[in-house]
Amino acid sequence: MTTAFISHEDCGLHNMGPEHPEAPVRLLAIRKVLEKTGLIEELDQHQSVHVTAEQVKLAHAELHQKRLEMKLPEQGIFWADEDTALCPDSLHAASLAAGSGILAVNRVLEGKARNAFCSVRPPGHHAEHNIPMGFCFYNNIAIAAIHALQQPGIERVAIVDFDVHHGNGTVDIFKDRPEVLVCSSFQHPFYPERYSEITRDHIINCPMEAHSGSLVFRNLVEGKWLPAIQAHKPDMIFISAGFDAHHEDPMADIKLDEEDYRWVTSLLADSARTYSQNRIVSMLEGGYNPVSLAFSVQAHLEVLAGY
Numbered sequence: 001m002t003t004a005f006i007s008h009e010d011c012g013l014h015n016m017g018p019e020h021p022e023a024p025v026r027l028l029a030i031r032k033v034l035e036k037t038g039l040i041e042e043l044d045q046h047q048s049v050h051v052t053a054e055q056v057k058l059a060h061a062e063l064h065q066k067r068l069e070m071k072l073p074e075q076g077i078f079w080a081d082e083d084t085a086l087c088p089d090s091l092h093a094a095s096l097a098a099g100s101g102i103l104a105v106n107r108v109l110e111g112k113a114r115n116a117f118c119s120v121r122p123p124g125h126h127a128e129h130n131i132p133m134g135f136c137f138y139n140n141i142a143i144a145a146i147h148a149l150q151q152p153g154i155e156r157v158a159i160v161d162f163d164v165h166h167g168n169g170t171v172d173i174f175k176d177r178p179e180v181l182v183c184s185s186f187q188h189p190f191y192p193e194r195y196s197e198i199t200r201d202h203i204i205n206c207p208m209e210a211h212s213g214s215l216v217f218r219n220l221v222e223g224k225w226l227p228a229i230q231a232h233k234p235d236m237i238f239i240s241a242g243f244d245a246h247h248e249d250p251m252a253d254i255k256l257d258e259e260d261y262r263w264v265t266s267l268l269a270d271s272a273r274t275y276s277q278n279r280i281v282s283m284l285e286g287g288y289n290p291v292s293l294a295f296s297v298q299a300h301l302e303v304l305a306g307y
Contacts, residue, residue, distance in 0.1 A: 056138055059173050090122070093121065125240045161184040161240035214256060
């Protein structure tokens with residue numbers, strides 16, 4: 001079995017304007033690097049599928065999707081908040097992004113792939129149960145994780161989030177569900193400043209001061225995440241794979257590089273071998289320098305694919 005690579009060109013139709021950092025070029029840069037290195041040919045490539053309304057409701061309020069549809073403009077841009085805008089194709093792209101997680105879970109649990117990476121946008125980990133925010137409309141990783149929990153043999157899962165911004169939406173959705181371990185490293189104090197102080201045994205928040213680097217990040221992973229995963233023994237591991245903690249990223253001040261992403265992916269792959277029958281689903285979150293994003297994804301995928 002190989003690594004499933006799930007993406008769709010229509011994820012590029014979501015466009016919040018020429019100055020917005022969460023731009024279509026992000027996915028184009030990833031594919032360009034994977035094609036140049038040849039790694040794309042070693043992956044099991046699949047096109048994204050749409051999420052269903054019932055699947056959205058796994059993680060979101062009954063009317064969450066309807067409220068978004070009411071804001072969808074026929075032309076131009078509608079700002080849902082100061083950071084997050086909808087264009088006419090935004091929910092089409094968001095549906096494909098969320099549906100990719102469902103497809104990834106199914107491929108892995110059916111034994112058709114060892115693990116999976118979803119190269120999709122818009123991202124999802126800031127979307128709370130009832131609020132779109134932070135470039136996010138649907139919480140892609142949360143929908144996928146709850147879908148997995150509905151399948152035979154999956155009783156506990158872990159979600160690991162190394163995006164530079166705290167995964168507040170994921171914490172909001174799972175704060176009262178102890179079968180879901182949520183580990184998140186993030187710059188603090190920093191956006192979004194929601195749920196970073198929450199106290200739960202299954203919520204492992206790891207704030208990092210600005211200008212922290214590799215050593216601080218690695219110590220947190222080894223000292224906080226790995227013991228929590230060992231105690232939780234997840235049947236499946238999910239990764240909110242944000243690469244905006246890279247030192248070349250314009251959005252934050254945590255100084256990681258490609259080798260840090262390779263290292264943390266290796267540790268999570270080891271945990272998956274021990275507890276989760278190698279089952280990992282990784283979904284793209286942030287990363288706003290297209291070049292550093294693409295090479296970070298390359299390092300992440302090389303580990304997942306066994307290279």
